[in-house]
Amino acid sequence: MRRTLRKAKKLGNRSSDLARQYLAGISDQLSGIREIKTNALERSRLSWLESISADIHEEQYEFLKLRSQSQSAYQAVSAILIALFLFVFVHMLHTRLEQLILIVLIFSRLWPRFTGIQSNLEQIASYLPSLRSVLGIQADCRAAAELSFGDETKAEGMAIRHALECRSVYYRYDIARPHYALRNINLSIPALGMAAVVGRSGAGKSTLIDLLMGLTTPEQGTIAIDGIPLTQERLHAFRQSVGYVPQDPFLFNDTIRNNLLLVKQDATEDELWECLAFSASADFVRKLPQGLDTFIGDRGVRLSGGERQRLVLARAILRKPSILILDEATSALDSENELKIQEALEKLRGRMTLVVIAHRLSTIRGANQVIVLDQGAIVQSGSFSELAAEKKGLFGSLLENQTLAASG
Ligand SMILES: Nc1ncnc2c1ncn2[C@@H]1O[C@H](COP(=O)(O)OP(=O)(O)O)[C@@H](O)[C@H]1O
Ligand SMILES: [Mg+2]
Structure with a gap:
């Protein structure tokens, strides 16, 4: 046997x-x-x-x-x-x-x-x-598990009043290996300002955003909101007030309307169109045969990449977040639509805290603070014009490459 x-x-x-x-x-x-x-x-x-x-x-x-x-x-x-x-x-x-x-x-x-x-x-x-x-x-x-079932409904949004900070943050994906995705990150993003994170691909920008939203926790150091560390208990409340547009936007296999209503069930028709106009998507939605009630397929396959990005942006805005995070959210857009989004962001300034990652540096021209990441560390930070003046730095060379590309 x-x-x-x-x-x-x-x-x-x-x-x-x-x-x-x-x-x-x-x-x-x-x-x-x-x-x-x-x-x-x-x-x-x-x-x-x-x-x-x-x-x-x-x-x-x-x-x-x-x-x-x-x-x-x-x-x-x-x-x-x-x-x-x-x-x-x-x-x-x-x-x-x-x-x-x-x-x-x-x-x-x-x-x-x-x-x-x-x-x-x-x-x-x-x-x-x-x-x-x-x-x-x-x-x-x-x-x-972050919270026990049922707790999520209790959480009230938690607005940032002063600043969102990283204090000596270290993070690596694989504890067994010595390679850190982020090393000794210290930064402070003031409330209602616009911060931009730039750097080559693989520099750690998306990793930093995940940490800022509490999707991952730092191995060392703390993330703090208005000086108070972001702990498990405050995490959910904090995320309620974050609007996030990820690098690869996700939409559900449903109508445009339902994809938007998901984050705010009682939104009125006017509110929906306002958000769509804001994200430069009202025109294309109006042209669809069933408008807001068009089914968009699995992950939104029936839309173009740029249209998906704009809808996810509309959804992020609908919640009226106190902090809006865009991770290369304009990467799939043509320059005309990107300009529209840039103008829209400009309008949001002073109403919410903006954190923007963008490849096209023109998008972040208006940032109060630019953080330049390279290989997991902050190599430069300051205002756009300050950094542009430092010709020797990484930011200068990124800028130069793009100006060359644009004029060439
Ligand atoms: N899920 C993951 N597991 C392991 N390594 C990762 C993971 N995501 C990203 N990395 C690594 O971390 C580094 C930073 O990635 P990321 O933050 O996505 O860069 P980017 O600046 O382009 O957004 C890269 O070297 C990448 O290979
Ligand atoms: Mg990224």
Whole structure:
């Protein structure tokens, strides 16, 4: 019994492994269908599918084989036992036949229960690895939980009155490696101002934004709002007052209206159009056949990248956040629409705190404070004109490259 149980456990390990690979591969395949088609990867993806299907098939087959083997072993043993039993009782103890038949009958009714125990044990043994990984995921989720269910409705927005600060913040993605994504970050973003974060790609800009919003916590140092550290308890209240437009905007598979109403259920029609106008999207929404009630598909696939960005911006504004964070939110826009957004941001100045990451430095011309990141550290900071004057710095060279590109 023990040997087959060990085997069943091993098969269970393999089956949960295979299931994981299969699900990950299939979802990659579906979301990467463009890459597959344009790079003519159909054949290799198909052979991957065939090979993993064959593995799953074999694993299932092994398991069935194991079960029927142990069952047939049990049956053989039971036949021998009954034969022995009859022999001993009839020949040596001279028991009466009707008694024997009764005993055999009882025995034959009981026996399947025993074999049942074995096959159930095998089944359990094969499920153990899956159970273990589910329990592991549950424990991870509990450890990472930010608040208990129901608390989120209680949180009131928390406006910034003075400043949002980072004090000696260090962060790395992989604790096991010495590479820090951010090192010794000290900064203070005054309330109602406009701060810009610039730097080459991979410098750590998005990482800094994640920390500022409390999506990740620093390994060392603190993030503070008006001088009070951002702790777990205050996190949710703080996020209620943040409007965020990420680098890859996300929209739900629903209508434009519902995507907007998601963040503010009681918004009026006028409010919706006001936000759309603000984000330079009113025109294209008006032109859609069903206007606000147009379905936009999975992740908004029926819109262009720039249209998606503008809708996510509209959604961020709708909540009237006290701090608005744009992470390269204008990267997919043409210069005309970018100019519109730039003007709109200008109008928001003094009404909310703005933190803007932009590749095109023209977008951040109006910033009170520009923070230049390079390889995870702040290398320069100051006003736009101050930094532009320092020809030797990284900002100067970024600026020069863009002016060259624009004039060339
Ligand atoms: N989820 C992640 N896991 C591990 N490393 C990451 C992750 N996200 C970003 N990085 C690394 O951290 C660095 C900074 O990334 P990021 O903040 O996204 O740069 P950017 O300035 O372009 O926004 C990069 O070197 C990147 O490779
Ligand atoms: Mg980024």
